[in-house]
Amino acid sequence: MTEYVSHIHPVAAILVHAAIPLTIILVYALVAIWGERKIAGFIQDRLGPMRVGGWHGWAQSIADLLKLIQKEDIIPTDASRFLFKFAPFMMFAASYAAFAVIPFSSAYVGSMVNIGVFYLLAVTSLLTLSIIMAGWASNNKWSLLGGMRSAAQMVSYEVPTIASVLTVVLVAGSLNLMTVTEMQSGNDILGFLPNWFIFQNPFLIVAFIIFFISILAESHRVPFDLPESESELVAGYQTEYSGMRWAMFMLAEYADMLLLSLLGATLFFGGWNSPFGDFMAGPLWGFFWFMLKGLSLVIVMMWIRWTLPRYRVDQLMHICWSILIPLSFVNLVLTALWEVIF
Amino acid sequence: MLEVISKETGNKEMVINMGPQHPSTHGVLRLELVLDGEIITKVRPNIGYLHRCFEKYAEQMDDYAKVIPYTDRMDYVSAINQEHGYVIALERMLELEVPERVEYIRVIMAEMQRIASHLLGIGAFGLDLGAFSPFLYLFTEREKILDIFERVTGARLLYNYFAVAGLMRDVHPEFKTDTAEFVKTFRPKIKELNDLLSYNKIFIKRTANIGVLPEKVALNYAASGPVLRGSGVEWDLRKNDPYSIYDKFDFEIPVGTGEVGTLGDCWDRYMVRVKEMEQSLRIIEQALDGMPDEGDVMEAIPKRIRPKEGEIYVRTETPRGELGYYIISDKSASPFRVKARAPSFVHLSMLPAISKGSLIADMVAIVGSIDIVLGEVDR
Amino acid sequence: MLNAVKQSWLTFRSIFTGMGVTIRHFFGPTVTLQYPDEKMELPKGARARLYVNIDDCIGCNLCARACPVNCIDIETVASTQDVDLGKTSTGNPKRFWLTRFDIDMAKCMYCDLCVHPCPTNCIYMVSEYEYSEYDRSNLVYHFSNLEPEMVAEVKDKAEKEAEQKKREREEMMRKKAEEKAQKELEAKKKAEEESNDKEKGEE
């Protein structure tokens, strides 16, 4: 498909490549916000949104979006105006740009770069910057605290994330996410299990656990949602934002959640590979399996969100620096040994 | 922003206002926190945002009975217990005999209210620490209690149900079966709560060793109720200074054990409340067994209340601790002075003593664990 | 090291226990009502709004005096002699026109204290709870069923009767005074006559 488009005009190709992930993110965000409210509702013996749009309030997110567009855009008097306005867009741009290297299906990846993993991790680091920007520019002490917490948290948790991703890279021997996915095709393990990395090597299960805990922290989900912990910091770095700017934060956050879940699906669960070998395989089925795997991880994140209390900021750091990081490096070495031996 | 910070304190400390509008101050409380990073070096609680002149109103009413609906509004989470203390004070002043049936109904209602109040306190505590679902599960149970209350009193929150030496209306015929049914369905929910929240490791990490209140400090600050018991003092007015007919019942006083941390920390205070709910269930069961079926609950209510000259200090055990009414009468039909000694007021005053050196997140846990109701603090 | 592993295991176990509880609730029944479509049935005797059965009211003002927040405002006019207001359903004779019986539900605190003193049980709480208004003045409920003209007429009549009564009383007083004066005069005359007679006799 990509070759076909670039035949017509290079600019058209760029636009198409930009539009596909954007559509996916926007549709996903609308569904995920509604879905999270529904999941929260059912977990708490409630129903969640029920009124807008008929069946189980499916149009709730659309109605919310329309409301947010109409809202007055309030900027605090003493805020640093440019940074304040810029931060939400930068945050969204960061998580959006990272989608370029995600192989959505065997036939589509935005950019077939051979350092995909590296690019993705580098671009998502911009999130930290934008959160600090928002927290600082609001000229609100709660926002500042939220921004600072977030900076500390994300910088720390990037280390175990990278270490656990490296474990996979070590096994795969490639930084290109498409290649990594292709390596997981087939159903050879024990004769029926798919060739996914999570089944290939016991150390990769540990790597996945570390990775999952880290992405919970990276995307600010409970029990690590300290930057915006609503009962302590009111709303953290989002406190002063309203209307569309706040919606951008929300969108970026959900996009980030999807991005990291999809990364997890690519690295550990075979990406767009069908769990049944050649059955139900193909570009479109690939997209389906890929999104299913990613969304399952998102749903587990939501499930955790509505079960657990949150950690304190120093405990969060403790978990990262004294448990996850040593563990992930030990795991990396052990994986390397495993690879040498077998 | 740095200029702002240094202007306020002259050095690198930051003063931050937690409240009056803040999600975890449980109402309109303002805490002035002096921060060094996220570490609190000083706390100054500022109260009075919900001051509704209860004491002045009480003096200006032309009837002692008209004060009862106002007592409801002090601690709006446990209105029945507030009324209970006030009517007991008046009964002692007038030297009235209360019919047995009335006493039994009062005890059942008061213990149900204690459970309802603890449910809210525990739920809100969990909410402060980020656990959303337990709050709603507990609220479901609280609703069941309120349903029973609504059938009995006609109201869900502010009941005005107790009258001097009587009740405003009799209970309905199914009251006993309704309550027994609730007791039966509620027991398993406590276990569920323990699974979901009490013994959750993250929850324990957030509450153990936090906000430790040693026994000596607790007594010097006149702490009472679950806060005092959390520090390991076996002190419950229902046992130690029995009022109403509490001496007839067999129940235990749960105290803090320091099971997961230090004695007197947030977790102990929380756990005392959980265990207290079980004890309340026991009292309710015994009271349901002993409650007489016949008897007029309105018979003994005096037509006019005019105590002789004198003063009295009556204290009762509310879910939050010792509620004292200091009433002076001057032979007229309205009280000369009513002072309500509210447990939350006292507990809030010791906040600076127990929260120094903790983090903002701990502050939230501490405020949640002492379970204040601002309506009672400000009156 | 072993301790750290054990602690991590305990943490994971407690997290999974919690997640087990929430997933059971996920598939369990919901407890909410979709409010405007479904409504909770309030039990008998729920205190949601004050209602006055004005036909039974005798205007005794006891409820207004029992109210801690003074939200009941009653104005009564004594009925004239030519009108019989009848009796309430409880058999109490009615002696007053109720020209005003207002309850300010915005002030009311639903304490039920006004219900108990009523001798004819005509003021009570009903379970109607949907009565929000955009304008606070609409929350003042007027229970008096007299038309304004009627009120004026009644007041006028009552005034006239009161005046007439006053006049009658004055008349009576005057008559009494006159009679008294007459009697005194007669007595004086008699005395004079007697004294005259005496004088005459003496002469």
Place this chain on the structure above:
Amino acid sequence: MMQPEEIFEYVKEEFGEEGFSFSSGDIGDSWIQVEAGMIKTVSKFLRDDPKMRFNTLMCLSGVHYPKEEELGVTYNLHSTELKQTVALKVRVPIENPNVPSIEAIWKTADWHEREAYDMVGLIFEDHPNHKRILLPDDWEGHPLRKDYVQQDFYRGITTGA
């Protein structure tokens, strides 16, 4: 466990007759009236003496007595160890309502004394933070005095009086 009368006798033995009296109303509790200047020493004695051990101050209330033109403070003490209670009372003239603070003896008195100052206008000497607690600092008058008149405006806002 001692009755209030016995406690009164015991205290009298310690401090002498001067400045103490024991009284009660027709109903309810009796109390020991203490001269204002002595309240701090008496409190300390009551807290520390092995036969008294009043380790908690349950309640501290300020009262205005308009007839006598006096202000009063009532201290309700309680001992969790010996399970005994007693009430102390201090009366001071309204023109000079100075009472020594007992904040150093029972910490809980801190806020109670601030409330008494706020509501009836008692002044507690040596209190570490002698400020209003429920009302704003610049409020006029003390609301629980019987002759209190509410100010019409507070910083330009009508008070609804």
